[in-house]
Amino acid sequence: MNSSEHQSAGVQVDVPVRQADLGRDGSASTIGMARWLEDARIRLRLHRFERLIGEGRFGPFRILLVGQHISRLAPAGPVGTRVQVHTGVRRIGRSSVTFEQEITVGDERVGRGDATIVLADDSGSLQLPDELIADLDEMRLPETGAPGSSAATRLRPERLHRAHYSYWAPLRSRIGDVDSNQHVNFIALATWYDEAVAAYTSDSIGTTAGGSVPDLSPWSYRIQYLGEVTYPGDYEVALTVRSVDTGSVHYELGVFRGSTCLGVADAIGPHGELPARRLQLVPAKL
Incomplete structure (x- = not known):
């Protein structure tokens, strides 16, 4: 526009x-x-x-x-x-x-x-x-x-499989995230992707409890919702690094319950202090 x-x-x-x-x-x-x-x-x-x-x-x-x-x-x-x-x-x-x-x-x-x-x-x-x-x-x-x-954006089939991803962050749905449709609200799901990127970047840099957490949250998300995320439930947000540009990192993410993928996201965020060895998590080939 x-x-x-x-x-x-x-x-x-x-x-x-x-x-x-x-x-x-x-x-x-x-x-x-x-x-x-x-x-x-x-x-x-x-x-x-x-x-x-x-x-x-x-x-x-x-x-x-x-x-x-x-x-x-x-x-x-x-x-x-x-x-x-x-x-x-x-x-x-x-x-x-x-x-x-x-x-x-x-x-x-x-x-x-x-x-x-x-x-x-x-x-x-x-x-x-x-x-x-x-x-x-x-x-x-x-x-x-x-x-x-x-x-x-056409969804590549490998995005639905656990083997595609290299990093996992466990999350539990909260009753406060449930909306009138009786499933976890899409804004809450977007915060899950933020949580996974934060966990990945903190682990990559080696942040310790109580230490300074890197501010490397994505500035762009493209999200597709494939199934309902409900309460109660234990889930995992999967992440892999798709590519790295000058100053930015392109992530691929997915929400899983067991082997079932309930949503995917593409995110772009700042490179920051992420070490080169952690940016080699290219998607696995099926």
Whole structure:
């Protein structure tokens, strides 16, 4: 999205920067920005669709996030700063919609993302009703002539197998992470990936208990949700280093319960003081 698109399509909401949104550098974290994107999507007004539900002509249903992308482009803060989240519709499918979003502070773009959402019941995904499509059409972004950031990334089969990964971080689901759909919320799952990267970088540098923890959290996540993470449950977040660029590390991650992969993520974070020997964890070949 660019500034002209803000003026011609999409919806803008203001979101205040909260203490819980900040990372250890004093500005908004990538996970904090993911919360802003979610907040903006929740606040969208879909009048025709809401009337359809109110009249009892559609439902019951659940709103499921199947994939999202978040990138932190520049620092945003401190607490009390008001950021603008611009939300538009990039694609409408038979049973899904992809939102494209951008975060600005004044004229500066500080973050961006996208999210693909489906409506579903116990039998699976539902066809989007005409009323919802009409609401979404009003937020459709102009065609750019080039693939947007919301273009789907093909999932390589090896990402679903434990043998692909080189590092493991155990995690237990918490009751506070369970949402109205009775599974662990997608924001909570994003923090799991953050936890795994933090555990990996701390182990790599040799951080001891009570010592200084390296601030190497990813500035970009692309996440696909493949199955439900529930409570109670013991899980593992798997990680391997895909590649290393000048100043950055590309990670591949997955959430597993036993041998079942319930989600994957691609992340990019700072190189920092990670030793070269730890950056050789290239994915195993199956």
